Amino acid sequence: MELQDLTIKKFHQGLIDKKFSATEVAKAFFDYIEEKDEKIGAYLRLTKDLAIDQAKQVDIDVAADKKINILAGAPLAIKDNILIEGGPTTAASKILENYRASYDATVIKKLKEVGAVFLGKTNLDEFAMGASTENSAFKITKNPHDLERVAGGSSGGSAASVAANMAVAALGSDTGGSIRQPASFCGIVGLKPTYGAVSRLGLVAMASSLDQIGSMAKTVEDAAILFKAIAGEDEFDSTSVDTKYGDELLNPDFNAVKKLKIGIPKEYFIAEGLDKNIAKAVEEAIDGLKSLGFEFKEISLPRTKYAVSVYYIIMPAEVSANLARFDGIRYGQMSNVNGQKLNLKDIYLKTRGDGFGDEVKRRIILGTFVLSAGYYDAYYTKAQKVRQLIKNDFNEAFKEVDVILTPVYPTSAFKIGEKIDDPLKMYLGDIFTIPANLAGLPAISIPVKQTTNLPVGFQLIGKPFREADILGIGQYYESGPDRI
Amino acid sequence: MTKNIIDKKTLEHLAGLSRIELKPGKEEKLLKDMEDILTYFDELKEVNTDNIEPMAGGVIQKNIFRDDETSDKRQATSDKLIEQFPEKENGFLKVPGVFADEV
Numbered sequence: 025m026e027l028q029d030l031t032i033k034k035f036h037q038g039l040i041d042k043k044f045s046a047t048e049v050a051k052a053f054f055d056y057i058e059e060k061d062e063k064i065g066a067y068l069r070l071t072k073d074l075a076i077d078q079a080k081q082v083d084i085d086v087a088a089d090k091k092i093n094i095l096a097g098a099p100l101a102i103k104d105n106i107l108i109e110g111g112p113t114t115a116a117s118k119i120l121e122n123y124r125a126s127y128d129a130t131v132i133k134k135l136k137e138v139g140a141v142f143l144g145k146t147n148l149d150e151f152a153m154g155a156s157t158e159n160s161a162f163k164i165t166k167n168p169h170d171l172e173r174v175a176g177g178s179s180g181g182s183a184a185s186v187a188a189n190m191a192v193a194a195l196g197s198d199t200g201g202s203i204r205q206p207a208s209f210c211g212i213v214g215l216k217p218t219y220g221a222v223s224r225l226g227l228v229a230m231a232s233s234l235d236q237i238g239s240m241a242k243t244v245e246d247a248a249i250l251f252k253a254i255a256g257e258d259e260f261d262s263t264s265v266d267t268k269y270g271d272e273l274l275n276p277d278f279n280a281v282k283k284l285k286i287g288i289p290k291e292y293f294i295a296e297g298l299d300k301n302i303a304k305a306v307e308e309a310i311d312g313l314k315s316l317g318f319e320f321k322e323i324s325l326p327r328t329k330y331a332v333s334v335y336y337i338i339m340p341a342e343v344s345a346n347l348a349r350f351d352g353i354r355y356g357q358m359s360n361v362n363g364q365k366l367n368l369k370d371i372y373l374k375t376r377g378d379g380f381g382d383e384v385k386r387r388i389i390l391g392t393f394v395l396s397a398g399y400y401d402a403y404y405t406k407a408q409k410v411r412q413l414i415k416n417d418f419n420e421a422f423k424e425v426d427v428i429l430t431p432v433y434p435t436s437a438f439k440i441g442e443k444i445d446d447p448l449k450m451y452l453g454d455i456f457t458i459p460a461n462l463a464g465l466p467a468i469s470i471p472v473k474q475t476t477n478l479p480v481g482f483q484l485i486g487k488p489f490r491e492a493d494i495l496g497i498g499q500y501y502e503s504g505p506d507r508i
Numbered sequence: 509m510t511k512n513i514i515d516k517k518t519l520e521h522l523a524g525l526s527r528i529e530l531k532p533g534k535e536e537k538l539l540k541d542m543e544d545i546l547t548y549f550d551e552l553k554e555v556n557t558d559n560i561e562p563m564a565g566g567v568i569q570k571n572i573f574r575d576d577e578t579s580d581k582r583q584a585t586s587d588k589l590i591e592q593f594p595e596k597e598n599g600f601l602k603v604p605g606v607f608a609d610e611v
Contacts, residue, residue, distance in 0.1 A: 109588075126588035219567050233565025262572040333549045344526065351527070353603055355592055368604045369527070377529025385528050386541060392526045393514065393542070403549065408562030410555050415563060448544045464567040488567045 025049065027056055028189040032246040035192055036094045039086060046079035046086070046097030050141055053099045057143070057190045063171060065163045066185040068104050070144035071111060075099070078141045085139070095253055096139030101191035103182045104145035105152055106237065107226040108132050115228040116160040117150045119379030123355050129226020130261070131195060131237050131254040138253055143191055146181030150381045151347065152202055152230045154178050155453055158444045159383045166440070167209060169478055173437040176206030182240050183210040193241040193250050197227055199234045200335055201433070201457025204469035204483060207240055209437035211471045211479030213247045213498070214240045218489045219464035220265040222251075223258030231342035232263075234335075234461040244470060244498035248273050251491060267489050276496035284493055286313065286484075287323035287425030295329075295455055299435045305472040305480040306431045312473060313429075313501060321425055325417045328459060330410050335458040336451050337394050337407035344391030347384070351375060386447060415463040418485075427493050428485040431456050432469045436478040456483060466491045470498045513546040514539065 025044050038044055054072060061067055082097035102108065105115040107125035109132075114120045128136065135142075149159035157165040157180030165180040167173040168188035175184040179196030183206035186194050196203040198216035207214025215238045222237045229235060239250035252273050257266040288310070293303060314320065352361055352375030361375050380388070394403035421428060434453055443450045460467035465488060469481035484494040519539050523530050530538070595602040 123592060126592060127585045219565070263566055265568055327555070330552060330555060333552050336545065337549060348527075352594070354601065355594075366604070368606055371604065372527035373529040376527050377531065380528065382534070382538075385523075385526075385530075386538060388526045388528060389519070389522045389538070390542060390545065392522045393518075393546075396522070396525075405562050406552050406555075406557060408564065409557035409560040410552055411565075412560050412563035413555065413557065447541050448548060451545070464565070 025052065027052060030189075030192050031242050032095065032098050032192055032249050033243070035098055036096075039082075039097050040092070042086070046082040046141060047076060049097065050075045050079040050099055050143070053143055053190065060188060061190060063166065064168055064184050064188055064190075065165045066146055066175070066181045066188065066190055067101070067144045068114065068116065068147050068162055068181065069112065071108065071142050074108070074111070075141045075143050078136070078139065082139045082141070093138035094249055095135065097141055099141045099143050099192050100135070101144060101146045101182050101185040101194035102132070102142050103148055103179050103194070103196050105148060105197060105228040106132060106195055107228075108142060108145070111145070113145070113228065114162070115151045116148045116162055117379065117381070117384070118161045119350050119375065120355060127226065130223035130258045132226065134254055134256070140253075146179070146185055146194065148181055149178035150384050151228065152178040152197055152199060153343070153383050153387055155201070155205055155450055156438070156440075156444065157181060158440065159381055161381055164440060167437045169211065170437065172439055173478070174209065174440055176209035176437060178202040178206075179214070179240065180206045183207055183212055183214065186210070186212045186240055186242060193239060193246050195237055195250070195254070196240045197235060197237050198461065199230050200339065200454050200461050203238045203240060204457050204467060204481070205433050205454075207469040208432040208471075208481030209479065212240055212242055213244050213471065214238065214469045215247045215251055215491070215495070216460060216467050217251060217255065217491060218466040220263050221255050221267055221466070221489065221491065223256070223261040223264045225258055225260040229346040231339040232346060233342060234339060244468070244495055244502050247468070248495045248499070251495075265489070269491070272492040273495060276492065276499055278496070278500050281493070281496035281500055282317050284318070284426040284497060285424070286318055286320050286497070287421055287428045288320055289323050289325040289328065289421070289428060289430060291325055291328040292430040292456055295434065297434045297452065298431065302431050302433070302435060302480055305474055306429075306482045308474055309470075309472045309482040309501070310429065313497070316500060316504075318497070323421045323424055323428070325421055325459070327410065327414045327417050328455070331414060331458045331462060332452055332455050334407045334410045334414065334462060335454065336390075337403050338411060338462075340387040340391030341395050341404055342391070343387045344395065347388055350379065352379070383447070411462050414459055418459070418463045418465060422487050426487065426490075427497060430483045430485065432481040432483045433457070436480055460485050464488060466494060468494045468498055470501065512543055514542050
């Protein structure tokens with residue numbers, strides 16, 4: 025068995041053909057991770073006991089010739105801001121170092137029900153705030169393609185684990201690009217679903233109007249399989265929607281998919297800082313799709329350039345509210361607070377002063393500022409209005425086209441340390457991924473087929489709840505015209 | 509020189525409101541970063557937003573109602589939630605006096 029060849033699809037076939045058992049594969053992954061992850065740093069911790077228990081149950085079912093789900097036994101990596109009951113979930117923050125999850129996130133509950141295996145919890149920027157995993161309180165995840173470069177972020181650990189064959193697929197979360205950008209940097213597929221498609225219960229909240237959990241995988245087909253398994257309405261997330269995704273997610277009708285019209289928003293290609301190699305790679309993807317028969321049309325999303333400002337006002341505002349709960353009173357307390365006879369306010373100040381990293385503090389304080397009396401209208405309300413205009417731009421564009429194609433990030437993976445001291449520079453890189461979050465749209469990063477050393481992804485943005493369109497085009501692109 | 513959007517005193521006030529103790533030596537960098545970021549936001553002033561309603565998020569905009577009753581679906585986990593309290597007594601969260609200056 026070659027781990028690097030395993031996709032969800034191939035693993036499932038091997039399992040039902042009894043070429044290997046789920047337990048054997050899980051153990052092989054742990055051996056491989058122990059050898060390889062020291063250099064890469066994708067995982068914060070492994071969940072071996074849980075994984076072996078899960079795998080054994082699947083093997084019992086296979087031995088009894090029971091029908092098993094396509095994800096049964098599949099070894100997955102889980103971003104460490106998603107709760108798995110009984111174990112730590114740190115969100116890569118010191119403030120949650122002593123926290124043990126009290127319940128399973130809905131996505132975890134769903135994956136347990138279909139028999140998926142969880143290998144471990146992956147590294148991220150603290151509370152998913154960052155684009156490089158350099159903001160993790162514990163370690164930096166390296167890019168498997170070049171260890172001097174970042175894996176991207178915030179779901180950098182999940183992306184690196186899949187890219188380095190240390191998991192078959194992974195879950196990430198995406199608030200402003202945190203699934204798609206690391207997927208692009210690491211050469212894998214990353215899907216951010218429509219806002220509301222996947223329950224957020226058990227996801228450590230960052231910015232609640234933007235956060236979505238999504239799938240990261242080696243193929244678009246696998247991303248679709250994992251997405252279908254986690255999607256659906258949840259009574260404990262009032263923003264989740266009963267979407268009733270049908271068979272088209274997994275078995276697209278390529279003759280229908282081929283008729284989808286793809287829009288190219290000119291503003292994304294004249295953006296400041298777009299590396300010419302990226303522009304060229306995205307052109308290659310466009311040419312590839314054209315040769316498959318897709319029709320393209322130039323469109324305009326005129327308010328794109330304001331997306332960074334809008335996002336970096338709205339997101340910190342929500343962050344400042346969401347992270348108020350980490351006060352040293354209700355969750356794992358900082359050890360240095362224990363035993364000191366501090367009054368309540370000093371417990372707050374000390375716990376949060378010691379427990380949060382620089383980026384988290386910056387966003388909480390920025391959020392507190394834009395929500396404060398005297399500035400609320402000028403910043404927060406203004407940003408909410410421009411957010412509506414950005415959404416309106418997409419609504420107009422989707423009258424002309426079915427799907428929008430753009431770059432994912434202005435550059436390929438940057439060097440570790442290159443941007444970390446300049447937050448504004450780091451923020452500006454999010455220009456192509458943020459609009460889909462602001463407008464609540466599904467978007468996917470797919471590796472461009474090319475031969476240069478660093479991977480590059482292109483992005484497809486779909487209409488609300490039309491994941492089938494972007495996944496369909498993606499599956500057609502990755503497998504070529506022979507699929508029909 | 510244009511007036512700064514945010515000064516040291518405001519920053520310290522915001523940090524206090526956010527219940528974050530600022531570390532010595534970190535303030536100046538934070539102040540500069542905040543100023544850079546807030547200055548960048550100035551571009552929003554050029555966007556005409558007359559008669560535009562603020563968008564709070566989400567794709568489907570509808571209110572969600574439920575009966576104002578406790579659900580026992582999650583009761584099973586309440587003990588587990590209490591387990592995570594750093595200090596507890598008889599199933600209650602133990603907190604120092606809110607208005608007490610001294611413990």
